[in-house]
Amino acid sequence: MIVTGLSLQTLAILVGSVSALRAFKLFLDFRRLLASIHHLPGYRTVLSSSTVLGNLFPPIPLFTLGHDHSWLSKHAPFAERGLDVVSAAAYWPKAMGSLFIADVNVIKDIVWSRGGRFPKPLGQYTILTFFGENIVASEGNEWKRYRKIVAPAFSERNNRLVWDATIQIMLDLFDTMWAGQEEVVVNHSVDLTLPIALFVIGAAGFGRPISWKEDAVVPLGHQLTFKDALHTVTQDLTLKFLVPRWAMGLTKRLRRARLAFDELHQYLKEMIHERQESQQEDNHDLLSSLLSANDDENLSKGEVKLSNSELIGNIFIFLVAGHETTAHTFSFAFALLALHPDKQEEMYQHIKRVLPDGRIPTYDDMQSLAYSSAVFNEALRMFPPVCTVPKTSAEDTTFTLTDVNGTMKTVVVPKGLGLTLDIVGLHYNPKYWEDPFTFKPERFLGDWNRDAFLPFSGGYRGCVGRKFSETEGAAVLTLLISRYTISIKDEPQFVGETYEQRKARVLDAQSILTLAPTRLPLVFTRRT
Ligand code: HEM
Ligand SMILES: *[C@@H]1O[C@H](CO)[C@@H](O)[C@H](O)[C@H]1NC(C)=O
Ligand SMILES: *[C@@H]1O[C@H](CO)[C@@H](O)[C@H](O)[C@H]1NC(C)=O
Numbered sequence: 001m002i003v004t005g006l007s008l009q010t011l012a013i014l015v016g017s018v019s020a021l022r023a024f025k026l027f028l029d030f031r032r033l034l035a036s037i038h039h040l041p042g043y044r045t046v047l048s049s050s051t052v053l054g055n056l057f058p059p060i061p062l063f064t065l066g067h068d069h070s071w072l073s074k075h076a077p078f079a080e081r082g083l084d085v086v087s088a089a090a091y092w093p094k095a096m097g098s099l100f101i102a103d104v105n106v107i108k109d110i111v112w113s114r115g116g117r118f119p120k121p122l123g124q125y126t127i128l129t130f131f132g133e134n135i136v137a138s139e140g141n142e143w144k145r146y147r148k149i150v151a152p153a154f155s156e157r158n159n160r161l162v163w164d165a166t167i168q169i170m171l172d173l174f175d176t177m178w179a180g181q182e183e184v185v186v187n188h189s190v191d192l193t194l195p196i197a198l199f200v201i202g203a204a205g206f207g208r209p210i211s212w213k214e215d216a217v218v219p220l221g222h223q224l225t226f227k228d229a230l231h232t233v234t235q236d237l238t239l240k241f242l243v244p245r246w247a248m249g250l251t252k253r254l255r256r257a258r259l260a261f262d263e264l265h266q267y268l269k270e271m272i273h274e275r276q277e278s279q280q281e282d283n284h285d286l287l288s289s290l291l292s293a294n295d296d297e298n299l300s301k302g303e304v305k306l307s308n309s310e311l312i313g314n315i316f317i318f319l320v321a322g323h324e325t326t327a328h329t330f331s332f333a334f335a336l337l338a339l340h341p342d343k344q345e346e347m348y349q350h351i352k353r354v355l356p357d358g359r360i361p362t363y364d365d366m367q368s369l370a371y372s373s374a375v376f377n378e379a380l381r382m383f384p385p386v387c388t389v390p391k392t393s394a395e396d397t398t399f400t401l402t403d404v405n406g407t408m409k410t411v412v413v414p415k416g417l418g419l420t421l422d423i424v425g426l427h428y429n430p431k432y433w434e435d436p437f438t439f440k441p442e443r444f445l446g447d448w449n450r451d452a453f454l455p456f457s458g459g460y461r462g463c464v465g466r467k468f469s470e471t472e473g474a475a476v477l478t479l480l481i482s483r484y485t486i487s488i489k490d491e492p493q494f495v496g497e498t499y500e501q502r503k504a505r506v507l508d509a510q511s512i513l514t515l516a517p518t519r520l521p522l523v524f525t526r527r528t
Contacts (some may be wrong), residue, residue, distance in 0.1 A: 002184035014245065029095035036414040037097060041079075048096040049088070050124060050390065050418055052241065057308050065092075070100070070387045070420075071511045074428040075436070078102050082404035084429065088420075098418030099411065100388075102425030103449045104397045104432065106411075110419060111459025112393055118138060118391045120461070121418060126322075127241045131265065132313020135464070136321060145304065146314060147464065149293045154464055158204065159471045161285070163363035165203035165476035169196060171360075173481060176211045182526050185489055189331040189520040197327035198227055200317075200472050205286040205318060208271060232260035234320055234513060257416030268312050290314055301430045318465075324514045325385040326469045330476060331517050333379035335506050338441045338486045338522060343441060347371045348527075351482050358482070364472050372481070374444035376473035380455040381427045383507075385514040389421040389457045423454050480524070489521035 001065055046056045047064040047323050059066030065088060066072075077100065078084045084103035090096050101107055110118045116139070125137035135146035173196070186192045195215065203209040210226070218225050222231070233240075236257040248258040274519040275287055292298045293306040293422075306314075308375075337344040350371035354359055363368060399411040432452035433443070456463035463469075480486070497505070509520040 012445065024405055026091050028094060030089065030091050033089055033095045033097045036412070037087055037089070037099075037417065038412045040085070040087040040099070040411060041081045042089070042100070045088070045090050048090035050096065050098060050420075051093065052238065053166070053398065054090075056238075062213060068511050070388075070424045070505065071515060073425075075425050077432065078422075078425055078429070079404075082402060083409060084146070084425070084431075085184055085399065086272050093246060097122070098420050099413070100420045100422045100425065101399075102422045102429050103399075103401045104426070106401055107421050107426065107454065107458070108451055110421065111457065111461065113459075117394055117397070118419060119394055121390050121392045124390055127237050128317060129313060129410065130237065130240060130261075131268070131316040132307075132309035132311070133174070134310070134313040134317040136317050144463075147309075149306065150286060150289055150314070150318075150464060153205070153284065153289045154468060158285065159467055160363045162200065162204040162468050162471045163366065163475050165209070166200050168209075169199045169203065170476060170479040176526070177189060183525040184484075186522045187489070189334055189517060189522050190327060192522075193327040193330040194231065194333075196476060197323045197328065197472070198230065201319060202324040202327075202434075203320065203470070206271060206315070206415075206506060207275065207283055207285050207287055209447040217376055222266070224260060226267050229260045229263040229267060230319060230323070232257060232263050234516045235326060237513065238258065239381070243286070256473050265312070268315050271315070272311065283411065286318060287315070320513075321463075322465050322468065324516070326472060328374065328385050328514055328516050329379050329469075329473065331520055332383040332476060332507070332509075333375055333391070333473075334480075334486050334522055335381055335488070335517065335520055336382070337375065338397060338479070338488045339503055339506070340439055341485075341487075343375075343439065344481065347375060347441070347477075347481050348485075349382065351478055352447055355482070361475070361478055363471070368473065372443065372474045372477040373470065375477055376470065377444040377453070379441060380435070380440040381453060383515055384423045384427055385415070385421075385453040386455065386457070387424045387511050387515055389423065389447050389454075391419040391421065393417045393419060423457075426454055482527075484524040484526055487523050487525065489523050491521065 025380065035166065043065055045062055045064050047057070049055060049057075049065040049067065049069060050158060054064050055065050055067045057064045059069060059072065077086050084101065086100045088098050088100060102108070119139045120137075122139060122333045124139060128134065128137045133142070135143060135150065138146060195212070199210050199212075199215075215225065215227060222229075230444045239257055240261060243254060271287070272291065275291060290306065290311055293303075294311045298306060301304055337347070350367065354365060362392070366373070393413045393415060397413045398417050399413060400408060401411070403409050429452065430436055433448045451458075458465040488502065494502065494505070506517070506520050509515050510518055
């Protein structure tokens, strides 16, 4: 017994000293990191929030910034330090540093740089490659190849298709699901907006129109609807990433996630087969661009065929990228209009001036429906679905910018440092936006600082679906406001609250994959 006790003690001392040595090394690395950024003021935490683990936590001072850091703090961290670049340094799992950036010129430098100076940190994107390599989670020549394949599907001709598909989907909603109802109650706005956005990308991107009625039915050979499979998958991406395959059968939640992944894979394969069988020659949508790149016969000399897994990976990423982001923007736009009835009325009057006879607007009316686009933009400014865009520095470099007192400052950037384009910080930066916390769609009617508006990121890696979603946005908002008024649902448990409390409650948001409203109950009342 004594012998075992002693050896255990020795072991404990050994483990203890190894840990202490390791902690000391981390500490030295951390010190070196701080020196390499010339002690630029900012956050010092134990755990890095650019790791999957760090992203699971809420903010805990000194321990981790938490997953919602940029969303929760808006521009305050920059204002506090008088500079629109703030550093973050963490000890663990290794000394890691990054810069949060809310300065227009520095961001412009980064997104428009050539030659791979500021690539995406692909390690942070592996979670998105579950179904295959794709345009979002790639860099360099691989990315160029994908972008070239899909670009033709985002032409002006396709925008028209997006507009028409959106109108069709909204009319189908009014004429079937909402028919005969003076008041439609939606307990959580995303129950309405996620299907809208999914149906639009399905129809305009994949030639797969879904009607509201048939959407509720599980097709033969499936256990989930396409919509449910896709929603569960997007919600459970992190789960799937962290939990090993053999453990996916352990709980009900995990089994449902596993089923959704399998079902979605099945749906995507069916979608491909159906299109391959149908021989639709005149179709120029996204799916046909991807399929044609997957077919040897269509390849020009020197082109590399899109493999089956790249095909599925890209279809998946387009469904994800084109769906939640737009849907959440609609939800926030509806909430803002409900909270600001005067702006809602102004929007209605604007629409009536453009369409005095109440006809259905066409794509050519979009330019004139400027107030609808302004509301969409203002929702994107205040609630950017993608709160931060990560990059890295591939070389030792510097950024120069002016601080709050107008003094030129130089920020030193060592090779390998993480860079975070802080979209929320930028969108609430009073240097670019007057009264940034106030909902003012009019700011997008006149002249506005285009470089300070980055919900779609920017430069070469900017969103390829930007015009797609702007078109969809203008069509949805116009059609809805021309026929309905939007208000917040009254609920007995909230009768005593003030306007400010109500606003804070319904606009509460959380950034998981994209920024989403926590709980947003709405009422749509038909205009008479
Ligand atoms: C309000 C709606 C949308 C927002 C806020 C949004 C935002 C973004 C952002 C911030 C990026 C850069 C991501 C990064 O750097 O990792 C991006 C890229 C991308 N988005 Fe969107 N997006 C929206 C709608 C769409 C739609 C409708 C589609 C497709 C139909 C789409 C497809 C893509 C693709 C494929 C990329 C990758 C582009 C590339 O790397 O070349 N997005 N989007
Ligand atoms: C700006 O000037 C004020 C007043 O002189 C000073 O207190 C503050 O520290 C300066 N800010 C920065 C970031 O240098
Ligand atoms: C919305 O919530 C109310 C009250 O909680 C409930 O009675 C109603 O069935 C819900 N509606 C839907 C469509 O889920």
